[in-house]
Amino acid sequence: xxxxxxxxxxxxPLAYENEAFLKGPDGRPLRILAEYAxxxxxxxxxxxxxxxxxxxxxxxxxxxxxxxxxxxxxxxxSVQPAPAQEQEAHRAQRAVDMSHYYEDARRLAFLLTTWxxxxxxxxxxxxxxxxxxxxxxxxxxxxxxxxxxKTIGLNIxxxxxxxxxxxxxxxxxxxxxxxxxxxxxxxxxxxxLVVFPGGFGTLDELFxxxxxxxxxxxxxxxxxxxxxxxxxxxxxxxxxxxxxGTIAPDDVNLFQFVETPEAAFARLQxxxxxxxLQSPPRARRYQPEIATTRR
Numbered sequence: 102x103x104x105x106x107x108x109x110x111x112x113x114p115l116a117y118e119n120e121a122f123l124k125g126p127d128g129r130p131l132r133i134l135a136e137y138a139x140x141x142x143x144x145x146x147x148x149x150x151x152x153x154x155x156x157x158x159x160x161x162x163x164x165x166x167x168x169x170x171x172x173x174x175x176x177x178x179s180v181q182p183a184p185a186q187e188q189e190a191h192r193a194q195r196a197v198d199m200s201h202y203y204e205d206a207r208r209l210a211f212l213l214t215t216w217x218x219x220x221x222x223x224x225x226x227x228x229x230x231x232x233x234x235x236x237x238x239x240x241x242x243x244x245x246x247x248x249x250x251k252t253i254g255l256n257i258x259x260x261x262x263x264x265x266x267x268x269x270x271x272x273x274x275x276x277x278x279x280x281x282x283x284x285x286x287x288x289x290x291x292x293x294l295v296v297f298p299g300g301f302g303t304l305d306e307l308f309x310x311x312x313x314x315x316x317x318x319x320x321x322x323x324x325x326x327x328x329x330x331x332x333x334x335x336x337x338x339x340x341x342x343x344x345x346g347t348i349a350p351d352d353v354n355l356f357q358f359v360e361t362p363e364a365a366f367a368r369l370q371x372x373x374x375x376x377x378l379q380s381p382p383r384a385r386r387y388q389p390e391i392a393t394t395r396r
Contacts, residue, residue: 136282150224152290157237157297161203203240208362210244234263237297242268293324298332322376330358
């Protein structure tokens, strides 16, 4: 008589339920795919057809917030040494000086969203989109929200936490792990880009789009506006690149300078109408405007 050993049957998790696998190195392709598929599903559900992206410094504050900081520093009772007080006061006053960029981004997003809400159709056109954080990002989301429109925030998980601002439409509040997937969604849906003064991140995002345009990897017309000519002329000298032959002379025409919210809105309204509203529609099954880069 043969001995039989009793084994206890144990059900193993399905692969897509295996958290250790999904969060481990072998699950990376699935995590990357998820950062494509999940936003795509939400954009379809919310009927987002295309966007206008706002880039700029996360460090700019609203005028009221900057002025409040100056007033607090002016109150007696500070225990900081005099040099530290002077430095703090200088930074606070500088924040007041730069706050007009925050207010201008807010105003431009308001004007743009007010106009786009009048456009016919069931899909939302030229939705104001930002990186979802503070500063210029908050200002643009805020202006669009104040105009009664939807507004998108594409946030990024960072070692120092960047909390999504309070003005993003809740259903369109995203957080990404991978910078390149976040950049993909900036570029895929955008029909225009407005770049306010900013630092390393802003420059990175600006040159990403300019490179795609220069190399004809954008299968669409993209309007790029640099807000604040004096700042950008001081930071960038693209004419030197053209003079050196490292870019073509016409590459300096890939963007335009603007100085006021009203002038920026007029440029956007004109180019978006000409390039994306008056073009004959393509007969195809609906999906968000994701087919905007050449393969």
